[in-house]
Amino acid sequence: xxxxxxxDQLSDAIKxxxxxxxxxxxDRVVLQAPPRLAMGDLATPVAMELAKQARxxxxxxxxxxxxxxxxxxxxxxxxxEGAGYLNFHFDRRLxxxxxxxxxxxxxxxxxxRVTVEHTNINPNKAAHIGHLRNAVLxxxxxxxxxxxxxxxxxxxxxxxxxxxxxxxxxGFERLLGEGIAEVEKRIADPSVRFDYFCWDLYARTGQHYExxxxxxxxxxxxxxRIEKGEGETARLGAIVxxxxxxxxxxxxxxxxxxxxxxxxxxxxxxxxxxxRAFELLKTSGxxxxxxxxxxxxxxxxxxxxSAEFEGMxxxxxxxxxxxxxxxxxxxxxxxxxxxxxxIGDTFAYREFRRYDDGRxxxxxxxxxxxxxxxxxxxxxxxxxxxxxxxxGYLQKIVKEGLRILGHQTESERSIHFSxxxxxxxxxxxxxxxxxxKPEDEQKAYLEMxxxxxxxxxxxxxxxxxxxxxxxxISSERSTGSEADDAKLARQIAIAALRxxxxxxxxxxxxxxxxxxxxSFEGDSGPYLQYSTVRVGNIFRKMEERGVxxxxxxxxxxxxxxxxxxxxxxWQIVRMSADTDNVIRRAVETLELSLVTxxxxxxxxxxxxxxxxxxxxxxxxDAERQRRAVVAEVFRRTMNQIFDLVGIPMxxxx
RNA sequence: GCGCCCGUAGCUCAGCUGGAUAGAGCGUCGGCCUCCGGAGCCGAAGGUCGCAGGUUCGAAUCCUGCCGGGCGCACCA
Numbered sequence: 001x002x003x004x005x006x007x008d009q010l011s012d013a014i015k016x017x018x019x020x021x022x023x024x025x026x027d028r029v030v031l032q033a034p035p036r037l038a039m040g041d042l043a044t045p046v047a048m049e050l051a052k053q054a055r056x057x058x059x060x061x062x063x064x065x066x067x068x069x070x071x072x073x074x075x076x077x078x079x080x081e082g083a084g085y086l087n088f089h090f091d092r093r094l095x096x097x098x099x100x101x102x103x104x105x106x107x108x109x110x111x112x113r114v115t116v117e118h119t120n121i122n123p124n125k126a127a128h129i130g131h132l133r134n135a136v137l138x139x140x141x142x143x144x145x146x147x148x149x150x151x152x153x154x155x156x157x158x159x160x161x162x163x164x165x166x167x168x169x170x171g172f173e174r175l176l177g178e179g180i181a182e183v184e185k186r187i188a189d190p191s192v193r194f195d196y197f198c199w200d201l202y203a204r205t206g207q208h209y210e211x212x213x214x215x216x217x218x219x220x221x222x223x224x225r226i227e228k229g230e231g232e233t234a235r236l237g238a239i240v241x242x243x244x245x246x247x248x249x250x251x252x253x254x255x256x257x258x259x260x261x262x263x264x265x266x267x268x269x270x271x272x273x274x275x276r277a278f279e280l281l282k283t284s285g286x287x288x289x290x291x292x293x294x295x296x297x298x299x300x301x302x303x304x305x306s307a308e309f310e311g312m313x314x315x316x317x318x319x320x321x322x323x324x325x326x327x328x329x330x331x332x333x334x335x336x337x338x339x340x341x342x343i344g345d346t347f348a349y350r351e352f353r354r355y356d357d358g359r360x361x362x363x364x365x366x367x368x369x370x371x372x373x374x375x376x377x378x379x380x381x382x383x384x385x386x387x388x389x390x391x392g393y394l395q396k397i398v399k400e401g402l403r404i405l406g407h408q409t410e411s412e413r414s415i416h417f418s419x420x421x422x423x424x425x426x427x428x429x430x431x432x433x434x435x436x437k438p439e440d441e442q443k444a445y446l447e448m449x450x451x452x453x454x455x456x457x458x459x460x461x462x463x464x465x466x467x468x469x470x471x472x473i474s475s476e477r478s479t480g481s482e483a484d485d486a487k488l489a490r491q492i493a494i495a496a497l498r499x500x501x502x503x504x505x506x507x508x509x510x511x512x513x514x515x516x517x518x519s520f521e522g523d524s525g526p527y528l529q530y531s532t533v534r535v536g537n538i539f540r541k542m543e544e545r546g547v548x549x550x551x552x553x554x555x556x557x558x559x560x561x562x563x564x565x566x567x568x569x570w571q572i573v574r575m576s577a578d579t580d581n582v583i584r585r586a587v588e589t590l591e592l593s594l595v596t597x598x599x600x601x602x603x604x605x606x607x608x609x610x611x612x613x614x615x616x617x618x619x620x621d622a623e624r625q626r627r628a629v630v631a632e633v634f635r636r637t638m639n640q641i642f643d644l645v646g647i648p649m650x651x652x653x
Numbered sequence: 654g655c656g657c658c659c660g661u662a663g664c665u666c667a668g669c670u671g672g673a674u675a676g677a678g679c680g681u682c683g684g685c686c687u688c689c690g691g692a693g694c695c696g697a698a699g700g701u702c703g704c705a706g707g708u709u710c711g712a713a714u715c716c717u718g719c720c721g722g723g724c725g726c727a728c729c730a
Contacts, residue, residue, distance in 0.1 A: 522677085600677080616689045
């Protein structure tokens with residue numbers, strides 16, 4: 001906050017100065033931290049950029065700008081360095097106290113309504129670590145958007161009428177010869193994990209299709225019945241989907257991920273959302289019925305005229321098949337229109353589950369059991385769809401759908417949060433008992449496949465992380481309380497996994513390696529927790545010794561930290577103050593790894609300080625106070641970041 | 654064929670809208686627990702930034718071409 005003010009003021013002052021001195025208007029002043037602390041706290045190469053136009057040497061220009069430049073209060077001086085950089089040096093003491101006052105202040109509301117759709121796991125098998133990347137990215141994006149003052153709706157789309165559900169139903173009905181009664185018994189049986197059972201069954205069905213291609217007929221029949229929503233088969237599909245989604249929400253909750261509403265694909269059809277969207281699309285003229293050709297009998301969207309799709313071999317996208325069923329993209333366009341409130345909200349909602357604090361997850365329903373007082377969903381101003389990069393083409397078509405309906409603004413505010421997939425390292429695949437083929441041995445990674453049952457299940461990974469943390473706790477630092485140790489192990493597991501999913505750039509394929517993900521050292525979530533826990537220990541000991549750290553809001557004015565902070569201390573404050581910028585940039589670029597990267601850099605800097613400057617045993621009061629202030633700045637900043645990335649803060653480790 | 658992404662240290666990755674001496678983690682080697690907890694800290698070795706041009710005062714970063722790898726372009730989702 002305070003940093004932003006300084007940057008704005010400096011930027012304005014420099015612009016004004018350049019205008020009066022050289023008569024040159026500049027619209028943007030680059031102000032960033034110089035590479036080394038000794039060079040100052042903010043720097044701009046503006047003089048170099050002006051050199052040509054102003055026909056003067058950069059240093060000369062810099063000197064001219066610097067002399068008589070009005071500086072913000074917290075900036076003590078300006079210097080000219082290097083080839084002609086203008087460097088600004090802060091009043092460290094003043095800045096630190098101002099900043100300490102402002103950390104963690106709630107954001108001012110923007111009034112902007114945002115919808116984030118994420119997770120979207122097919123409800124036919126257990127979640128794997130690839131789904132986790134999606135859920136963690138989506139959830140973290142939400143936390144950042146909220147931190148920037150937006151009102152965010154958390155949606156999870158349930159594809160309950162798709163091929164994947166159909167295949168598991170085929171497994172139950174045709175391979176196992178089971179019906180609703182048997183499946184319900186399985187769901188109720190606490191000794192089987194239903195999502196794991198379906199994981200294997202789904203793979204079995206896939207194998208069966210390979211050996212008996214004629215069995216694909218089963219899939220078609222089953223899918224058709226599920227889409228129509230009639231009969232035993234459709235009911236079985238709904239029962240399976242519901243049971244699996246229940247498991248998925250439980251898995252997500254282990255990572256602190258919650259939702260507001262589950263939108264079911266079946267309801268998009270049954271609540272006539274599609275019919276309405278279809279009417280609109282038909283009148284737009286860009287969606288036409290094909291009388292002949294290879295798409296005879298289909299309704300297709302013409303993409304040839306759009307610049308986005310130029311040069312495509314197949315510029316037509318089928319929205320309605322010749323048998324009258326709607327494709328996935330078609331339904332997705334209708335869904336997207338609803339998210340923006342462009343076809344109203346006639347969904348009915350019922351309670352799906354409650355969280356411990358009483359908040360409700362709603363789900364759409366078309367069974368006439370919608371609740372009267374349910375909240376109203378949809379109608380956002382911006383929409384983020386967290387979906388992996390392989391669906392980039394379809395997301396473009398959804399955007400195009402809004403555009404051809406004349407919703408230019410909404411089309412632009414339909415943001416595809418695209419990220420790369422999670423694959424398996426050959427070593428991890430082998431460890432899973434997969435027979436890695438010789439030709440795959442050389443590959444950097446192997447793609448996971450639900451159909452083949454190849455993948456690391458999310459709950460297995462979490463279990464393994466917890467077990468590892470648990471082992472370390474009991475062998476090294478158990479408090480003796482079983483419940484406390486277990487809780488701590490859970491907190492560490494969450495930190496490790498969430499951090500792991502966030503630390504890579506979103507365009508990078510993660511070649512998932514179990515050993516790397518299990519690491520609690522170095523560039524990891526537990527490292528961040530550990531660093532922060534240690535600070536907490538210092539303050540706890542102070543309290544035990546009856547020393548008041550004097551860091552309460554009302555005490556700050558009287559805080560006697562004496563002289564300015566030395567570089568080792570100041571650097572921590574300066575970095576902490578950058579956090580707001582980092583959040584903003586992370587959301588702008590959808591690069592959430594910026595946040596974890598920043599947190600890691602900060603923790604590393606702090607750990608170095610921690611070893612070099614003891615606090616409790618420092619005899620000089622003012623020096624001890626200075627160090628405590630720095631530790632407190634770090635602690636509050638880290639807590640703020642933990643909230644942002646969903647990492648829990650243990651009180652011991 | 655068209656489109657998107659990746660290529661930086663032995664391995665996994667940072668490097669922000671061009672800017673000051675290209676940085677971490679892991680691994681390797683060597684130090685540091687009578688001292689706020691060693692899930693930590695300090696140090697060393699290790700880089701033709703895939704290749705070739707171009708733009709610029711300045712390029713890992715921008716542009717063009719090429720090489721290597723991945724993904725997408727279904728009446729699947």
